[in-house]
Amino acid sequence: MPSSLKDVAARAGVSVKTVSNVVNGYPFISVATRGRVEAAISELNYRPNASARRLRTGRSGLIALSVPEIDAPYFAELASHIVDAAEQRGWTVLIDKTGGERSHEQLAVAGIRSDLIDGAIASPLSITTADITAIKDTHPLVLLGEKLMRCGVDHVAVDSVAAACEVTEHLIESGGTRVAAIGMRAEDDAESTSALRVQGFRKAMTAAGRPVHEHLIATVHGYYRPDGYAAMRRLLALPDPPDAVVCFNDLLALGAIRAIHDARLRVPADVAVTGFDDIEEARFSTPRLTTIAPDKGALAEAAVDLLARQITGLPPETKPQEVLIPYRLVVRQSTLPGADTA
Amino acid sequence: MPSSLKDVAARAGVSVKTVSNVVNGYPFISVATRGRVEAAISELNYRPNASARRLRTGRSGLIALSVPEIDAPYFAELASHIVDAAEQRGWTVLIDKTGGERSHEQLAVAGIRSDLIDGAIASPLSITTADITAIKDTHPLVLLGEKLMRCGVDHVAVDSVAAACEVTEHLIESGGTRVAAIGMRAEDDAESTSALRVQGFRKAMTAAGRPVHEHLIATVHGYYRPDGYAAMRRLLALPDPPDAVVCFNDLLALGAIRAIHDARLRVPADVAVTGFDDIEEARFSTPRLTTIAPDKGALAEAAVDLLARQITGLPPETKPQEVLIPYRLVVRQSTLPGADTA
CATH class of the missing domain: 1.10.260.40 (lambda repressor-like DNA-binding domains)
Structure with missing residues (x-):
């Protein structure tokens, strides 16, 4: 029995x-x-008995977290923070890998198995405002990242334009005369993270009176180390290679550093390199990586808080929230020779 | 409607x-x-309607994957492979982070929310044979790793003794005269992965006629870069520091390399370093990391196949399977100067 x-x-x-x-x-x-x-x-x-529990409380205690990849350290670290924050509320997190594909993301925001889960946190790459409008208000949903801001859904993000601008300024101030960028994606639209980071890059260059050489904005297919490696090799093969590179995430930067080392050049003496995300590896790589560090713990807390607010029921007049999470520029050895602290 | x-x-x-x-x-x-x-x-x-589906098929299409951490790249990469393999069968994977705590692992193998999920794949650190015996045969379960082999449950693992022995032999053959090991954990029992890797290390040393200096077997609290960094600093501070180090995972090795660089020593000229896992970072670090590469794709396929076999119903006489997954030693720059291919 x-x-x-x-x-x-x-x-x-x-x-x-x-x-x-x-x-x-x-x-x-x-x-x-x-x-x-x-x-x-x-x-x-x-x-x-979860079914009995569900009948009693109307909730399953399960929430879904949809991310493009789980083997990308940024998403793995973020997921870990979200699991911890959700655990504080007694929730179990179902992690769902979308591959960044629109059809999978549509299902994710529409509530994959919404008869089992209480709500979803999703980090979309490919879906459109129309996709969100179609499912808005049908169930608790929080979006991560700047994609689809202002579409009437709770949102938690970091200001990519400001952050990319700040890190580009840092490279210019550190003596970069030919500053390149790695991370533009051909298929991304104007509201994507990569487009916003290019925008911040251009803003800093223009403000410093520097010309933006379009061939120094290197495109990538993905956001892993091999993509950064390939892009850096192309940049180093130019007749006028860069002496500083803004990479749109840490993995691209770590791939770029490997390509610079393989070309028997030094970081930062020959080429200074910066990343985005401050994954643990950035504090242990050789050289340690200068990067933009978003407050991932705060991001996770904010997302879970917003979702809890929706799950427990909002007063009808409540407006969707857009929370911008603080970040900081962390200067390490990849731009400042001799920098030795994290 | x-x-x-x-x-x-x-x-x-x-x-x-x-x-x-x-x-x-x-x-x-x-x-x-x-x-x-x-x-x-x-x-x-x-x-x-998943409830209706469940009534019809007796299955929810949800499986649980319980791992100690999701921000450790080995588990993130393995989880990604398992999600892909499960997707081929139309399953959604609920990823559950146990923190390696016994009480959480007990719940995981007993089927957290077993009224919602069809089966579980778990990578345990702390539970005992008695915990498994208590819940055996109550629902589909596959265990990953060598902990609790021969407890009568389907199992998928890599032979840690053989792999640790092989990588230690490689360091001895590469000229290591004082070979250390990083990754023993004081709280682990004899059947844990760390104990098995120490066993393989001792076996290779003894076979080569080398004395095992107990103070060169460095203990750690966890398996992240900071743990490897701290252990390597302690080893370098010895009157007789090692010139070669077997680390029990790649993160420990990458932390150790950072500590060696901070001491203004070179890898591998002053200290050769090896890892375990072959995470993507091992192919891009400076220097690139010599490591044991388990076939993670095969591991994921085997685990999902065994679980499917249980979920679809086994003939009563079927014995539990223990599948050993192949691995290979990948030699890179951290032990072989000038090695340049992955």
Whole structure:
């Protein structure tokens, strides 16, 4: 016979209410009590009945997180922060990999298995405003990144134009005379992250009175190390190669550094390099990487808070929120010889 | 009124059966047809009713993957392979981060939300054979890694003793005279991955007639870059520092390399370094990292195949499988100066 809540309570020496609180993931239960209840659940092989729970609360405690890739460190680190923030609310996160494909992203924002999940956090690459408009207000949804800002859905992002502008200024101030950019994608539209970062790059160059050489804006297919490596090789093969490169994420920058080393050139003495994201690797690479560090913990907290606000029910007049997360420029060895701290 | 299968079929210009096949994730549907159906699903905001589906098939199409961390590149890359392999069967993967904690792992193997999921793939760190025995045969479960081999559950792993032995031999043959190891964990038992890798390390040293200096086996708390960095600093501060180091994963090795560079020493001229896992970073770091490369694609395929075998129902006499996945030693610049290919 399956074990009941009552059996678990007896074994753990706590009230049925306490077991129920643990099972439903309420916070503010001591670690010791939670441990005792979880041990009893395990010993008795007790299975909380999610369907019953759902009928009672109207919620499953499951949320979906849709990201283009999970093996890209930025998304892996961000997902880890979101799982932690969701856990504080007793939620389990279903991570869904879209590959950045529009049809998959359409399903993701429309609530893949929305009969099982309470809400979704999605980081879209390819869907359009029309896709969002079609499903708006049908279920809790928070979007990450600047794609589709102002489409009437809660949004958490970092200001890419400002950040790209700041990091480009840093390269110019550090002595870059021919500054290149790696990370434009041919298929991206004007509201995509890559387009916004190009915009910030152009803004800084223009403000400094520098010409923007279009052939120094290198396009990529993807955002992994091999893409940065290939783009940097093309730039180094030019008759007028750059002496500074703004890369639109850390992986592109780390691939670019590898290409510079393979060409027997030095970073930053011959070519200074910057990234975006501040993944852990940026603090351990040789040389350590100058980058834009978004506050990923704050980003995760904000996304989960906004989703919780929607799941628990909003007053009808509440407007969608657009939260801009702070970032900082972290200067390391890849632009400043001798910089040695993280 | 909610849209029905019939509405979707009419909009996509296909049969109801075809829509049902797409929704249930059957393979062998052309990309064009699948795209048309998915577009119609999205336009009509159709929600397949998972509860109804479950009643019909007895399955939800959801599987859980429990890993200690998702921001560790090895697990992120492995998870990505498993999501791809599961997608081929129309499954959605719920990724669950256990933090390596026993109570969380107990819940994971017992089937967190087993009323929603069809089966689980878990990579345990802390649970015991007794934990597995308690829940064995209650639902589909495949374990990853060598922890708890021979406990009567389907298992997929890499032979850590043999692999650690091979990489240690390589360091000895490359001229290492004082070979250290980084990655022992004080809290791990004899069947843990770290203990097995130490065992392989000792085996190679003994076979080569080298003494094993216990103080050259450096312990760590975790398996991230900072742990490798700290351990390497301790080793370099010894009166008799090593000239070669076997690290038990790539992140530890990359942290160790950073510590060697910070001490103004060279890799491999002063200290040769090896890793385990062959994460993408190992092919782009400076220097590129010599490492043990398990076939992660094969690992994911084997795990998903074993789980599918259980989910679809096994003949009662079927024995649990233990699948050992092939690996290879990939020699790069961190042990062989001038090695330049991946």
